[in-house]
Amino acid sequence: MIGRLRGVVAEIEEGHCLIDCAGVGYVVACGARTLGRLPAPGDEATLHVHSQWSEDAGPRLYGFLARDERRAFTTLLGIQGVGPKAALSVLDVLPPGELAGAVARDDKAAIGRANGVGPKLALRIVTELKGKPLGDVSFTPSVAGVHAEVAPPVPSVTGEAVSALLGLGVAEVNARRAVDQALIRLGDAAELSAVIRAALQELGR
Missing domain, CATH: 1.10.8.10 (Ubiquitin-associated (UBA) domain)
Structure with missing residues (x-):
């Protein structure tokens, strides 16, 4: 299973990029935020990769510039109804730290801004992420009508x-x-x- 790729950016297309690692080109699906922050073709990049296999599509690679983003993606995939496309869309509108804050505030509208995420799925994401760790931040469950708060992260x-x-x-x-x-x-x-x-x-x- 591939966990990280370091190589030359060969191509950047809508929804994916091609990373050349010692002559082997890996097609990596990425969100718009990740693609927008990649170096120009010809420059080197390092992607933290989530690997997935299915009988229909075979191996698929999903790439992120930060480990926290990959961890958030993996956590989102564990929620019923959230596939890779929806998970990438959520992280496009809410990076991990902002996603943690939205969950703590029960801000379903913020999560619902992601393409392909309707009100019901946004509610499920908020509900199921409560109490789950995400990088340096944890989703703290709310108690008896009191909204939970996320402790301010250590400045990075x-x-x-x-x-x-x-x-x-x-x-x-x-x-x-x-x-x-x-x-x-x-x-x-x-x-x-x-x-x-x-x-x-x-x-x-």
């Missing part, structure tokens, strides 16, 4: 680096893309100052 290097670039007047979409590319180059354990420098280099390309 990604968030702080993006905030620093926003403070320099960089547009958010460009800031996030530059920081994502910097972390791909440096690794998740990189220090904040190094990530900011690398992101500024990406913006200067």
